[in-house]
Amino acid sequence: MKTTATMTRRGVLRLGGGVAAGAVLGGCGKVRALWPRRGELKPFAVPGGEGIGPVAHVLNRLTWGAGPGDYERVRAMGGTEEEAAAAFVEEQLKPEMIVDDYARAACAPLEAIRQPVPELFEYKPAQLDDELTRRAVIRAVHSERQLYEVMVGFWSDHFNIDASKLDCQWFKCADDREVIRKHAMGSFREMLRASALSPAMLFYLDGRKNRKDGEADRPNENYARELLELHTMGVDGGYSQEDVMEAARCLTGWTVTGREVQFGIGRVYFDARGHDDGRKVVLGVEIPAGGGAGDLDRLLDILMGHEATGRYVAEKLCRHFIADEPPGGAVAVVAEAFRASGGGVREMLRALFGSEEFGAARGVKIKRPFHFVVSALRATGSVTTAGGGVKRALLVMGHVPFHYPTPEGPAPEGSAWLATLLHRWDFAVKLTDGGIGCSRNEPEKLVKCAGGVGGLLGHCFGRRATADELAAAGAVKDVVALALAAPAFQIY
């Protein structure tokens, strides 16, 4: 069976041409089907407006970048651009209704990260890390549930875990599916609780070590602080050092088994003997003595009910989807949706995408490196298994998923990442030159299918190219590299 699969793939690659088969075969896993996700590359319509129109805008913001044919498909969803854009938003808000066989098949070879928690420990961390990174890239590039994948990226930053720390090397795989992917479009409250009790988080922020056995023991406040500062209220949320310590007391006793045990690795449990069961006061709200394990939910309820939490989450979402300086009006609307729905992600997103501020803020955000790499792969209609050159590019730009060391997560503003510009140009040139292993595309055919050089630029920029841009493209051999390296492709 294996031989047949390899032969078939090799045959496919030969037919495709452009890439030396040897370069693609090394450690890439299986390249299953070819782009576009719904068949061969064929002629497609591109945006033609002078500026970024409503459809190109939602493709920019709700996806990891438009692929060949995406504009044409979405445009056909409504009579006007506005109606089409609104229909696309509704489609993307219900990922469970979207068939995603291609991405599932593309990730099928990544078997280790799908194992139940104890079995994860039978794999080497390097393999799990490789599979985690590749799944993040493959799904971002190839999934039809684009908004869902964008939200997975958002929450992975929000609940940042450095997958290289201690047992997180194994547990992050479970965190990715049980915390992030499970709740990405669901309930923030449930995601928060799942994160608090996630083995990876209990290791990453030392919650497992937070216990009180004697009178003199001070709680380990690492997780409690980040819970308030980064996960819920924000650093200006109005809590005090005292609140941090009280929150840490609420959480004493929750722990997890790691590699030190032979059986039952990854068991999260409440050890009443390590719990500080006295009375606590968090943010002015009393938690009576004797609450035991229930202190956790009491604490989370207090945080969820605090006005700062809704505002902070709303601000982060608006920063992500609208502008680096989130407009106050939209923040208020999204914060209200948070309050009304008890932290419903879908409800917040619907409110956000419906706001005037969202519609108006076109092309004002700068891509971060991961976004740049994925959008370049999508724009070129590349088929990727995300090995080799893709991972190297992310590494050199400092934006490999799950590798950010400190809990605040990688900087959200694209402008903080502009020192990577040279590496972006490098990637653009190599991608269209076959220099990025494990990724295949056909630049000449792409230009042809887009309707020529002008069409290609329109496809990449989400708007009609200017005379200057057309002149620049006319002066170079490699127009696809130029389009990807251009300033207009760094923004969205």
Next chain:
Amino acid sequence: METIIAEERGPRPVLVNVFLRGGADGLHLVPPVGDDAYYRARPGLAVKAGEALRLTDFFGLHPDLRPLHGIYQAGELAVAHQCGTADETRSHFSAEDYVNHGGLEGGGWIGRFLHRTRDPEDGPLTAVSIGSGVSDALRGVAAVAMRSLEEFTIPDRDPALRGQLGAMYARAGGVLGAAGASTLRALERIESVRKGGGVSGGVAEAGYGDDGFSGGLKLLARLIRARAGLRAATIELGGWDSHFAQTTLTSGLMPVLARGLAAFRKDLGGLMGEVHVVVTTEFGRRVAENVSAGTDHGRAGVCFAMGGGVRGGRVLSDWPKGGIGADILEGPGDLPVRLPLHHGLMAVLKRIRPEVSGEAVFPGLEAGELDW
């Protein structure tokens, strides 16, 4: 092309900021071995007086920092203890922000300094962050992030590409335009450095480690030697957030720090007179150890200065007479800040450019300089 490197000019002073990310524990790096309260607060973690390397009658140096001891004895390394900022959040994020921005204003403390003292020689390699991102300390001036010289290039399969990109970015303007222009200039400068060397004859004997920190310092030494126009650089060594198992955690980091700095000094030799190294962190750690044999976020820590004519061989501090007992601690049990970090940094900057004022670099903070 303005890529000529000023080989003939005298050495330009260079500021190198080593940032120990995560909150390095000053009481562990430079233990107050003469303070009984220190030993009471840290029954499991304290550095034994007999094991610490002698700095003064009162302070010792952690034995894992041994390569720094000789530099201290040679009078080229000074320590500021009980040093820190006014940020009381005990949050990594806020405290690091405060340190690197140099207070609550926008911009970075090094960025403001470079901006105030800019001269026509400044180019794309004036300010460099070793690593994948530019440090906030450099905010306010054009700066590049760099991991190695070799990765700093693009394939030139299509010779027209670079020129067309240059034109496109120039037209784009704004932050993208500036980034494009700075990237193109840096590319040209690096290519000439690569051709021109900058590697010292003694680099092999300097004693660099195989780790990324040593690698980064080695790269900086090369840029300094090549007179590539460097005026300020930042480099990080992370992982100091020792909430648990602090001894194990820091025993891997301290040798990396000390070895790298000692090799850097040796590699640069006589040039060290113009290379001003300051080692900072976001905060020190709580005086009492916690239940997991670690320490939580605290307030005051240590700051080191090396080279650039620092009056070394001294530990500057304003240690409480009765030791660091509960009566003098603040908040949840932290060492209060007695020596403002920005006074230490300002003294170093004054040695580089005496005319620059504290108000210009650290706006809103009380002016002053540490006597080192």
